[in-house]
Amino acid sequence: MPRKPAIIMPTDEENALINRGITSAPDSPELTAADFRNARPARSVVPELASAGKLR
Template identity: 50%
Template sequence: MPKLKPGTIIPTPEEDAAINAGIAADPDTHELTDEDFKRMKPMVRGRGRPAGSGTKEQITVRFDADVIEAFKAGGEGWQTRMNDALKQWLGEHANDDHYPVESPTKNRA
Protein backbone atom coordinates (compact mmCIF):
# COMPACT_ATOMS: atom_id res chain seq x y z
CA MET A 1 0.00 0.00 0.00
CA PRO A 2 1.40 3.44 -0.88
CA LYS A 3 2.41 5.81 1.86
CA LEU A 4 -0.35 8.34 2.47
CA LYS A 5 0.01 12.01 3.31
CA PRO A 6 -0.67 12.98 6.90
CA GLY A 7 -4.33 13.83 7.40
CA THR A 8 -5.60 11.55 4.62
CA ILE A 9 -8.99 10.14 5.57
CA ILE A 10 -9.68 6.65 4.24
CA PRO A 11 -13.38 5.83 3.77
CA THR A 12 -14.86 3.14 5.95
CA PRO A 13 -16.14 -0.04 4.24
CA GLU A 14 -19.70 1.33 4.56
CA GLU A 15 -18.72 4.66 2.98
CA ASP A 16 -16.84 2.83 0.24
CA ALA A 17 -19.91 0.69 -0.50
CA ALA A 18 -22.09 3.83 -0.70
CA ILE A 19 -19.61 5.47 -3.09
CA ASN A 20 -19.53 2.37 -5.33
CA ALA A 21 -23.34 2.13 -5.27
CA GLY A 22 -23.55 5.77 -6.40
CA ILE A 23 -21.10 5.09 -9.22
CA ALA A 24 -23.06 2.00 -10.33
CA ALA A 25 -26.33 3.99 -10.33
CA ASP A 26 -24.87 6.79 -12.48
CA PRO A 27 -26.07 6.33 -16.09
CA ASP A 28 -23.05 8.23 -17.43
CA THR A 29 -20.53 5.70 -16.16
CA HIS A 30 -19.80 2.09 -17.05
CA GLU A 31 -17.21 -0.50 -16.19
CA LEU A 32 -14.38 -0.51 -18.72
CA THR A 33 -13.70 -3.82 -20.43
CA ASP A 34 -10.34 -5.21 -21.50
CA GLU A 35 -11.26 -4.23 -25.07
CA ASP A 36 -11.88 -0.63 -23.91
CA PHE A 37 -8.43 -0.53 -22.33
CA LYS A 38 -6.81 -1.89 -25.51
CA ARG A 39 -8.37 0.89 -27.60
CA MET A 40 -7.30 3.67 -25.24
CA LYS A 41 -4.52 6.03 -26.27
CA PRO A 42 -2.84 8.56 -24.01
CA MET A 43 -3.94 12.15 -24.59
CA VAL A 44 -0.58 13.62 -23.68
CA ARG A 45 1.80 15.17 -26.16
CA GLY A 46 5.50 15.55 -25.58
CA ARG A 47 7.00 18.50 -23.78
CA GLY A 48 8.09 21.61 -25.61
CA ARG A 49 6.71 23.55 -28.52
CA PRO A 50 4.25 21.91 -30.88
CA ALA A 51 5.79 20.49 -34.01
CA GLY A 52 5.87 22.97 -36.88
CA SER A 53 4.55 22.43 -40.35
CA GLY A 54 8.00 21.42 -41.54
CA THR A 55 7.88 23.82 -44.47
CA LYS A 56 9.90 26.60 -42.85
CA GLU A 57 13.66 26.79 -42.60
CA GLN A 58 15.40 28.70 -39.83
CA ILE A 59 18.21 30.96 -41.04
CA THR A 60 20.06 34.06 -39.89
CA VAL A 61 19.74 37.10 -42.14
CA ARG A 62 20.46 40.80 -41.68
CA PHE A 63 18.07 43.55 -42.77
CA ASP A 64 18.33 47.32 -42.53
CA ALA A 65 16.97 48.67 -39.25
CA ASP A 66 14.31 50.79 -40.99
CA VAL A 67 12.97 47.71 -42.81
CA ILE A 68 12.63 45.79 -39.55
CA GLU A 69 11.04 48.79 -37.81
CA ALA A 70 8.48 49.16 -40.59
CA PHE A 71 7.38 45.53 -40.30
CA LYS A 72 7.43 45.56 -36.48
CA ALA A 73 5.30 48.72 -36.48
CA GLY A 74 2.45 46.57 -37.78
CA GLY A 75 2.41 44.62 -34.52
CA GLU A 76 2.09 40.88 -34.01
CA GLY A 77 2.79 38.72 -37.04
CA TRP A 78 5.46 40.98 -38.52
CA GLN A 79 7.67 38.02 -39.43
CA THR A 80 4.81 36.35 -41.28
CA ARG A 81 4.08 39.61 -43.13
CA MET A 82 7.76 39.89 -44.06
CA ASN A 83 7.71 36.30 -45.36
CA ASP A 84 4.56 37.05 -47.37
CA ALA A 85 6.15 40.20 -48.84
CA LEU A 86 9.20 38.20 -49.93
CA LYS A 87 6.95 35.52 -51.48
CA GLN A 88 5.01 38.20 -53.34
CA TRP A 89 8.25 39.72 -54.65
CA LEU A 90 9.45 36.29 -55.81
CA GLY A 91 6.13 35.74 -57.56
CA GLU A 92 6.48 39.04 -59.39
CA HIS A 93 10.09 38.31 -60.38
CA ALA A 94 9.82 34.57 -61.06
CA ASN A 95 10.77 35.01 -64.73
CA ASP A 96 13.81 37.21 -64.09
CA ASP A 97 17.13 35.68 -65.12
CA HIS A 98 18.61 36.34 -61.68
CA TYR A 99 15.74 34.58 -59.87
CA PRO A 100 14.88 31.42 -61.83
CA VAL A 101 12.54 30.20 -59.11
CA GLU A 102 9.00 29.03 -59.73
CA SER A 103 6.50 31.34 -58.09
CA PRO A 104 5.92 30.16 -54.51
CA THR A 105 2.42 31.64 -54.58
CA LYS A 106 1.19 29.39 -57.40
CA ASN A 107 0.64 26.43 -55.08
CA ARG A 108 -0.91 28.38 -52.22
CA ALA A 109 -4.50 27.64 -51.38
Protein backbone atom coordinates (compact mmCIF):
# COMPACT_ATOMS: atom_id res chain seq x y z
CA MET A 1 0.00 0.00 0.00
CA PRO A 2 1.55 3.34 -0.99
CA ARG A 3 2.33 5.90 1.65
CA LYS A 4 0.41 9.15 1.74
CA PRO A 5 2.36 12.06 0.31
CA ALA A 6 3.71 14.60 2.76
CA ILE A 7 1.59 17.71 3.21
CA ILE A 8 3.31 20.81 1.90
CA MET A 9 2.18 23.86 3.85
CA PRO A 10 1.90 27.19 2.02
CA THR A 11 4.50 29.86 2.55
CA ASP A 12 3.52 33.05 4.37
CA GLU A 13 3.19 34.80 1.00
CA GLU A 14 1.02 32.02 -0.42
CA ASN A 15 -1.10 31.98 2.71
CA ALA A 16 -1.63 35.76 2.48
CA LEU A 17 -2.72 35.37 -1.15
CA ILE A 18 -5.12 32.57 -0.22
CA ASN A 19 -6.63 34.65 2.60
CA ARG A 20 -7.07 37.67 0.30
CA GLY A 21 -8.93 35.46 -2.12
CA ILE A 22 -11.17 34.15 0.65
CA THR A 23 -12.04 37.59 2.00
CA SER A 24 -12.73 39.01 -1.46
CA ALA A 25 -15.28 36.33 -2.40
CA PRO A 26 -18.65 38.15 -2.34
CA ASP A 27 -20.69 34.94 -2.49
CA SER A 28 -19.17 33.42 0.64
CA PRO A 29 -18.85 36.01 3.41
CA GLU A 30 -17.19 35.08 6.68
CA LEU A 31 -19.73 34.11 9.32
CA THR A 32 -20.02 36.41 12.31
CA ALA A 33 -20.70 35.56 15.95
CA ALA A 34 -24.34 36.64 15.35
CA ASP A 35 -24.60 34.21 12.43
CA PHE A 36 -23.47 31.36 14.68
CA ARG A 37 -25.89 32.43 17.45
CA ASN A 38 -28.77 32.41 14.95
CA ALA A 39 -27.82 29.10 13.33
CA ARG A 40 -30.37 26.28 13.45
CA PRO A 41 -29.96 22.55 12.89
CA ALA A 42 -30.53 21.47 9.29
CA ARG A 43 -33.21 19.01 10.42
CA SER A 44 -35.36 21.95 11.60
CA VAL A 45 -34.76 24.02 8.45
CA VAL A 46 -34.98 21.35 5.72
CA PRO A 47 -36.47 18.26 7.39
CA GLU A 48 -37.21 16.58 4.03
CA LEU A 49 -33.48 16.47 3.26
CA ALA A 50 -32.49 15.47 6.78
CA SER A 51 -34.99 12.59 6.84
CA ALA A 52 -33.82 11.40 3.43
CA GLY A 53 -30.27 11.10 4.76
CA LYS A 54 -28.98 13.63 2.26
CA LEU A 55 -27.25 15.81 4.84
CA ARG A 56 -23.83 15.05 6.21
